[in-house]
Each structure stands twice: as C-alpha cells, then as structure tokens.
Amino acid sequence: MSTTSDAKSIDPKQTRIEKLKLRLLRKRRIDPASGCWIWTGTKDRTGGGVIWVDGVRVGVRRLAWAHWRGTALPRAISPGCGNSSCFNPDHLEPHKRSTGIWLPLGAFSVAEDDNGAPKTHCKSGHALSLENTYTDYRGRRHCRLCLLEFKANYKKRNRPAKEE
Numbered sequence: 001m002s003t004t005s006d007a008k009s010i011d012p013k014q015t016r017i018e019k020l021k022l023r024l025l026r027k028r029r030i031d032p033a034s035g036c037w038i039w040t041g042t043k044d045r046t047g048g049g050v051i052w053v054d055g056v057r058v059g060v061r062r063l064a065w066a067h068w069r070g071t072a073l074p075r076a077i078s079p080g081c082g083n084s085s086c087f088n089p090d091h092l093e094p095h096k097r098s099t100g101i102w103l104p105l106g107a108f109s110v111a112e113d114d115n116g117a118p119k120t121h122c123k124s125g126h127a128l129s130l131e132n133t134y135t136d137y138r139g140r141r142h143c144r145l146c147l148l149e150f151k152a153n154y155k156k157r158n159r160p161a162k163e164e
Helices: 004-009 012-026 060-069 144-158
Strands: 028-030 037-039 050-053 056-059 076-079 092-095 133-135 141-143
Touching: 012 028, 012 050, 012 060, 050 060, 056 060, 060 076, 060 092, 133 144, 141 144
Parallel strands: none
Antiparallel strands: 028 037, 050 056, 076 092, 133 141
8 A cells, every 4th residue: 555655755757767777678689699788779870779868869878878887978988899789888988089989999980891800091092090080970080181182183173264
C-alpha cells in the first residue's frame, strides 16, 4: 500500500535518467569476443549511435560517458577499441578535435589504404603529417598542400583576361 507521501518522494529526474539508461541498454548488443557494446539503433554517418532526447539528437557515446562514468563530458569521445558503433564506457576515451587525428587511432579515425594500414601520404604524394593536414567539419583529414595547389590553379583558371 502506497501513500501520497511515497509518490512525492520519488524524484522525477531520477526516474527520467533511469528510463534513458534503459533505452540505451535495450539497443545494446554485446560482442562476446571484444566486450564492445554495439549500438543497434539509429547511427550517424560515421557509424556512431544517436538517440533523440527532448527533441535534440545526442550521441550515444556521450550519454554512456555521462551515465556510467559520471564525470564531466569531454569535447569529443572516441571508442578506443576502434569499433565506431561501440558505446561501452570502458572502451571510450576522450580526445581533442583539434589534433586532426582521433586518439587513440581507431578503425575510422585515420584514412586507411586497401590493406587497412593508416595512410601516410595523400594522392599527390604529400606526407600526411599533423602540420600538413586539417580536419573538416565531418572529421575527415585533408592535405593542406593539395588545398593550396587547388586554390592556386582555381585562381589561374578564373582570373579575368587583361584587356589591352
């Protein structure tokens, strides 16, 4: 038998957090070999899980970090195991977006060649070092020298002809 005072003592915020945690766990498949928590719900372009909370699209890794680690959210979180769909809190590691490379190097963090090895040079043969690369808004690496060459060629092609 419950009284009205029992109903008032339940924290609605706590039950909301528990409901969100259950939503995450329902969309989880555990890989027995690696221990990864594979997200089976909606995924973004990179393969990371996303979920809608109060009309806002939130990354599943960020929610997992907040719920199970309980610490302040870093700016960016990547799975250290290299599986883009993994949201196991033990596999998640913070990194800086400004580094140009996701640390640690995961399966989708650095461009790979056909053999699965990280690319060291661009298509034009320029070295893909930290100084020579930039990361676009989608997290893809690009060669700065190739960009400079493209801009120079574009200016030459589109420069108006001088009238004499």
